[in-house]
Amino acid sequence: MPEKHLHPVDWNTRIPIDPNPAAGEPFLTCWSLELPDTLEYSGQVFMLPGKLEVRAERSSEGRSFWVEITFSSKASSACSRCLKETPLEIGGSFRYFYTPSADDDRQAADDEMTVAYPPDAVEVDLSEQIWESFVVSLPEKVLCRDKCAGLCPVCGADLNLGSCGCQKAAYDPRMQALKDILPDVSED
Template sequence: MKVDVSSIKYHLGAMKLVDEKIEIDDLSITGRVVEFPEPIHLELQVTNSGDEYLVTGRVHAMPIVECNRCLEKFKYPLNIEFMETISKKALDSDNLIDLDDSITEHLILEMPIKIICDENCKGLCPRCGQNLNLKECGCDRQVIDPRLIKLKDFFNNKD
């Protein structure tokens, strides 16, 4: 996503509004693929602040993510506060600033490490893998405290 800043480049304090929807590629975040089937919406303000351009505003995205507990995919709304300063010296062109990397960076930073579809998500059965939100599989999921296993062995050996 490149923003044309030619209209503000000579005027200190001049400002340009960006209101655009752009398509972005899927991202791989901490080993998981996050899909962006819908365009992301940028509402940004670019200000010429002397040696740099200050970019502020919001980014709205609706990625498809996977629940950490049940592995179902669901839409996860992201509303990100965007803020970036871009040094004029670092620009390849006088007229364009490229926001791709910093948009990607913001999206990655805002994505929680653990995402669950619902706080009451029951997850998967550790025995058979059934999604317990959809149906109860009937497995015995009683977890035995490892300290009790020893005790159990002790009693079993006595028989």
């Protein structure tokens, strides 16, 4: 499971539980939400230069309903091998089921995507689910390209730009471990 992060920005992302389309209350809502400048997740620091574009569509009338949360944003983070700052497109779509806490039909499913709200509520706040969807969509390991060659462990040169000529094998801990296990391996 990903680490829990509380959303750091006060988002006004509430929707009415009993929308009245005649009063102009939509089933589809879009928001452009502020993000923090940076976010630490999975041991990486993500720069978040833009906003989080969110589209929330609820299923139908009724006090138990689905909301589909679709979102996108720009981000960047250092490549985990060569440290080059790498632009990222973050996006995804998640569905949550909102239901009054007294109505436990769906609770039986014991679904992480189920959100119970107080029976007397008139609106639900989607901010926790939007934030959770966004955070779990961040890559756990950032790579500038699929086959990033990384940095030379000896001199620090970017090996994507070509070989630096260092004798890496002598510094490879796996090779050393092998030599420790097999003392008879001859070294010529």
